[in-house]
Amino acid sequence: MARYFLRLKLTLLGAALRLNWQQLVGFVMSIVAAVPLSIGGFLLMVWLGGETAGGSGLRLTLAVLTMLWIVGPPLMFGVDETLDPTRLRLLPLTQRELAVGLLVSSAVGVGPISTLVFLSGAVVGFAPAGPGALVVVGAVIAQFLLCLVVARTVTTLLSRWLRSRRGKDVVVMAGALLGIGFAALGQVPSLLLSLTGEQAGLAPVLDGIESYVGLAPIAWAGSAILAVDEGRLLAGTAWLAATVALVVGLAVLWVKTLANVSTRSAASGKVADRGLFSGIAAVLPRNRVGAAAARELRYQWRVPQLRVQWIFIPMLGVALVLGALLAPGDVSPLLVFGSCAVVAFNAFSAINVFGGDRGAVWMLVSAGGIGRADLLGKNVAGVLLLLPFVTVLSVALAAITGGWVYVPAAVFGGVALLGTAYGLGDVASVLAPSPLPESTGNVWASSSGSGCITALAQGLAMLAGTLLVLPAIVAVGFAVAFASVPAMLLVSVFAALYGMGLWWAGLTVAARVVAGREPETVSALTTAH
Secondary structure, eight states: OOOHHHHHHHHHHHHHHHHOHHHHHHHHHHHHHHHHHHHHHHHHHHHSTTTTTTTTHHHHHHHHHHHHHHHHHTTTOOSSOOHHHHHHSSSSOOHHHHHHHHHHTOOOOOHHHHHHHHHHHHHHOOOOOOOHHHHHHHHHHHHHHHHHHHHHHHHHHHHHHHSSHHHHHHHHHHHHHHHHHHHHTTTHHHHHHHHTTTOSSHHHHHHHHHEEEEEEEGHHHHHHHHHHTOOOHHHHHHHHHHHHHHHHHHHHHHHHHHHHHHHHOOOOOOOOOOOOGGGGGSOOOOOEEEEEEEEHHHHHHHHHHHHHHHHHHHHHHHHHHHHHHOOOSSOOOOOOOGHHHHHHHHHHHHHTTTTTTTGGGGGHHHHHHHHHHHHHHHHHHHHHHHHHHHHHHHHHHHHHHOOGGGGHHHHHHHHHHHHHHHHHHHHHHHHOOOOOOOOSSSSOOOOSSSHHHHHHHHHHHHHHHHHHHHHHHHHHHHHHHHHHHHHHHHHHHHHHHHHHHHHHHHHHHHHHHTOHHHHHHHHHHHHHO
């Protein structure tokens, strides 16, 4: 049965790559990213087995790798986009056959193969001559199976919750926090060095952490490898047996949970109905522009992929303020211009203003066609959300650093960046519309790869936007260099007018282009990716 699942997985994957060029490009890019990571991990494991390293960090490395397999799949809404158990439940398969087939099929992919290459370095670095080599090889295989089984078990246990709207929203927020957490972890080594001293190094700290991590079940395979490396074959065998028992126990739990999930429907819930012009949208005019802006505000809050940026933006502002408050010395008043970084981050979403509409864009066409009012409403919604925050952040940074003279330039500079982003984004949105990836309720599904194409288009658009806004940046730079208040005010007005001019030009061009491309726009936004 396992070989049939394997052939089915390879057939579906091959067909998807042949029929969807975006998924093919995404698949190739994932391989390009995975190759150096897997090779680097292989060399790291070999180095850990060297005489100089003495195995320090092995169990910690395995624990971190397994945690990525635990946390990663729920954040990506699954681990396998081709074989959904809910679609296979009508076939005459036992739960054991279904579990074995799914586990074998889940071992095929860029992630599993990269993980196996990563772990194989332990065989080269730690395996001794004799029976101990079998224990090391068995520990590597057990750790690999542990990663696969624990990912399946966690995803299946959370499947009903992940299908709900609240669960998806929490996942998006957790993904945002996780990204910030990984960025913060990059500062841990320097912090440890500052606390322990340069001469002491990180080895004693890592050894202390490993003494606790080694007790965790996800690091038992590492304990087996280290025991064999130290010549304790019996202890290594015991640790390996414990790891195998853990894998078997998780597999049994997964099979039982799989049986329950396969016979239950997805969770559903009701959403409270509110008026279109409620909350912040109450200030909008009651016309098509106002309706478009109010609808876009609703999308920004309800679509998880759009909501994530409004999680990052306050965090970015808080990070700037805390950095200024906690800095040991005097902070440069130029930090006030850090508020413009918020606008630069938001510019990514401006490149694809119809992404959140997806197939619902046909309603705009049926209501008279996609026109200037719809594009203008989307731009107004972004300005209504972002500009007040940028203004408050600029004032807060000025109060901390004393850079009050730079507040007008920072705010109007933000207007210039925002105008450029939306002007260029409107044109890009009608020339190359792309729907945001939508979770289909398949908790075993992952991204189709179209996100790589979107990221590439956003990168090119951001490069063009940087070149367009460069005159305003240079003008502000000269005013700051001369530290003249009249020049600063003059440049601020110039930057705002320049950005608004670029936005108006882009809006005009986009409105003319989309008037003749409405069928193509609807088709592009309703095509499954």
